[in-house]
Amino acid sequence: MGLPFKKRVMIVEDDQEIRNSFTLIVNSSQKFMVVNAYGSAEDAIANLNRDKPEIVLMDIELPGVNGIHGTKVIKDKSPHTDIIMVSVYEDSELVFEALKAGASGYITKSANYMELLSALDEIVKGGAPMSSRIARMVIDNFHVNPNSPLTKRETEILQLISEGKTYTQISEELFISKETAKTHIKNIYSKLQVNSKSEAIAKANLEKLI
Amino acid sequence: MGLPFKKRVMIVEDDQEIRNSFTLIVNSSQKFMVVNAYGSAEDAIANLNRDKPEIVLMDIELPGVNGIHGTKVIKDKSPHTDIIMVSVYEDSELVFEALKAGASGYITKSANYMELLSALDEIVKGGAPMSSRIARMVIDNFHVNPNSPLTKRETEILQLISEGKTYTQISEELFISKETAKTHIKNIYSKLQVNSKSEAIAKANLEKLI
DNA sequence: CCGTTATACCCCGTGTGGCGGGATAATTTT
DNA sequence: AAAATTATCCCGCCACACGGGGTATAACGG
Numbered sequence: 001m002g003l004p005f006k007k008r009v010m011i012v013e014d015d016q017e018i019r020n021s022f023t024l025i026v027n028s029s030q031k032f033m034v035v036n037a038y039g040s041a042e043d044a045i046a047n048l049n050r051d052k053p054e055i056v057l058m059d060i061e062l063p064g065v066n067g068i069h070g071t072k073v074i075k076d077k078s079p080h081t082d083i084i085m086v087s088v089y090e091d092s093e094l095v096f097e098a099l100k101a102g103a104s105g106y107i108t109k110s111a112n113y114m115e116l117l118s119a120l121d122e123i124v125k126g127g128a129p130m131s132s133r134i135a136r137m138v139i140d141n142f143h144v145n146p147n148s149p150l151t152k153r154e155t156e157i158l159q160l161i162s163e164g165k166t167y168t169q170i171s172e173e174l175f176i177s178k179e180t181a182k183t184h185i186k187n188i189y190s191k192l193q194v195n196s197k198s199e200a201i202a203k204a205n206l207e208k209l210i
Numbered sequence: 211m212g213l214p215f216k217k218r219v220m221i222v223e224d225d226q227e228i229r230n231s232f233t234l235i236v237n238s239s240q241k242f243m244v245v246n247a248y249g250s251a252e253d254a255i256a257n258l259n260r261d262k263p264e265i266v267l268m269d270i271e272l273p274g275v276n277g278i279h280g281t282k283v284i285k286d287k288s289p290h291t292d293i294i295m296v297s298v299y300e301d302s303e304l305v306f307e308a309l310k311a312g313a314s315g316y317i318t319k320s321a322n323y324m325e326l327l328s329a330l331d332e333i334v335k336g337g338a339p340m341s342s343r344i345a346r347m348v349i350d351n352f353h354v355n356p357n358s359p360l361t362k363r364e365t366e367i368l369q370l371i372s373e374g375k376t377y378t379q380i381s382e383e384l385f386i387s388k389e390t391a392k393t394h395i396k397n398i399y400s401k402l403q404v405n406s407k408s409e410a411i412a413k414a415n416l417e418k419l420i
Numbered sequence: 421c422c423g424t425t426a427t428a429c430c431c432c433g434t435g436t437g438g439c440g441g442g443a444t445a446a447t448t449t450t
Numbered sequence: 451a452a453a454a455t456t457a458t459c460c461c462g463c464c465a466c467a468c469g470g471g472g473t474a475t476a477a478c479g480g
C-alpha cells in the first residue's frame with residue numbers, strides 16, 4: 001500500500017464497552033489509528049490540541065456536554081477535523097441538530113465492523129457517510145411541497161419576500177404596480193393564515209412551499 | 211430468492227448509447243426490469259400511467275423539458291415513484307434544484323455497473339443514493355457558520371425573527387423590554403448590513419447564521 | 421358560464437425601522 | 451491598575467412601509 005501515515009481517529013463515547021469495541025475495530029485497519037478514546041466531550045476537547053485528530057467518532061448521548069455541543073466546540077477549535085456522529089437514535093431533530101453543529105456523517109450504533117470502517121473511508125474520500133434512513137431523511141428535507149395552496153405568481157412573490165425584498169422592489173422586479181404586489185401578498189397571507197412577511201417566510205420554510 | 215415481481219424501472223435519457231447501456235445493466239439484475247426507456251421527459255410523462263414505474267432514472271440535461279421540471283411533473287402525478295437523477299454535472303445549484311423538485315437520489319453518469327445497481331438497491335431499501343461529493347455537498351449545506359459576527363443573544367433573537375415573531379412576542383419570550391429587543395435587532399441589522407426582518411432572515415440563511 | 425388568477429386602486433391605523441439618548445458589567449488591552 | 455472595548459440592557463420620537471379593509475376589471479380555463 002505504501003501509506004506513510006495512518007489517519008488519526010479520536011473516539012468520544014461514554015459506554016466503555018462500545019468505546020473499546022470501536023477502538024479495536026479502528027485499530028485493526030491499516031489506514032486508521034485511534035489516538036485516544038474518551039468518555040466525555042469535556043475530556044476530548046481538553047486534549048484536542050495534543051491529540052490532533054483528523055476524524056472524531058462522536059457519541060450523541062453523553063453525560064455533561066452532549067455530542068451536539070461537543071461537535072460545535074471541536075469544529076470551532078479545529079475546523080478541518082471531520083466528525084462522524086454515532087447514535088442509537090434516528091430522530092430527525094437530533095440528526096439535523098448534529099449536522100448543523102458541523103458533523104460530516106451520521107451512523108447508528110448498530111453499525112458493524114464493515115460499516116464503521118467504510119464510514120471512515122468515505123470521510124477520507126471527501127464524502128458524507130450516512131445510514132440509509134438518515135440519507136433519506138436529509139434528502140426529504142429538501143423536497144418542495146407539490147401540494148402548495150399558492151398559485152405560481154404567489155409562489156414567485158413569496159420567493160421574493162424570502163429574499164428580503166420590499167413591496168416596491170417586488171413590484172419593480174415583476175413589472176407590476178405596488179398595489180398589485182400588495183394584493184398578492186394579502187392573498188398569500190390569507191392562504192397561509194399569517195399576517196407578516198417573516199411569518200410567511202417561516203411558514204413557507206416549515207411547509208416547504210419554496 | 212423468491213422475489214415475486216421485479217421492480218419496474220423507467221429510464222429517461224436522450225443519449226441513445228447511454229440509454230441502451232443503462233437498460234442492459236438494469237435488466238441484467240434479478241431484482242429490476244426496465245419497463246421503458248425514453249429520450250425525452252415529455253414522452254416519459256405521457257406514458258407514466260401505462261408504464262407505472264416504481265423507480266425512474268432521470269437525466270438532467272434533456273432537450274425540451276429538462277430533468278428537473280420533468281421530476282416535478284412525475285412526482286406530482288405519481289408521488290410514490292422514486293426518482294434518481296443522473297448527471298455529468300455536480301454543480302451545487304443543479305443538485306439542490308433537483309432535490310427540491312423531488313429526486314430521492316443523485317448519481318453521476320460515470321457510475322459503473324455496480325454503482326448503478328447499488329443505487330437502485332439503496333432506493334428500494336428506503337435510502338437515498340448519492341455520490342460522495344453530492345453527499346458532502348448536501349451535508350455541508352446544513353452546517354451553521356461558526357464565525358458568525360453575532361453574539362449569542364443576537365443569534366437567539368435572529369432565530370425568533372426567523373420564526374416570524376414580532377418585537378412584542380420576542381420581548382415577552384425573552385423577558386426583556388420591547389425597547390431592548392429593538393436595540394438588539396438594531397445591532398443585528400447593523401452587523402448584517404440589512405434593514406428589515408425579512409432581509410435579515412435572507413442573509414441569515416445565506417450565510418448560515420442560524 | 422363561472423371560478424380562478426392576475427392586475428390595480430383607495431383609505432386607514434399601526435408595526436417597524438431610523439435616529440437620538442444613556443447605563444452596567446465583563447473582557448481585553450494598554 | 452487604568453483604559454478601552456464589547457455585550458448586554460433600557461427609553462423616546464417620528465416617518466413610512468406594512469397590514470387589513472374594501473372594490474373592480476380583463477384574461478384564462480374547465
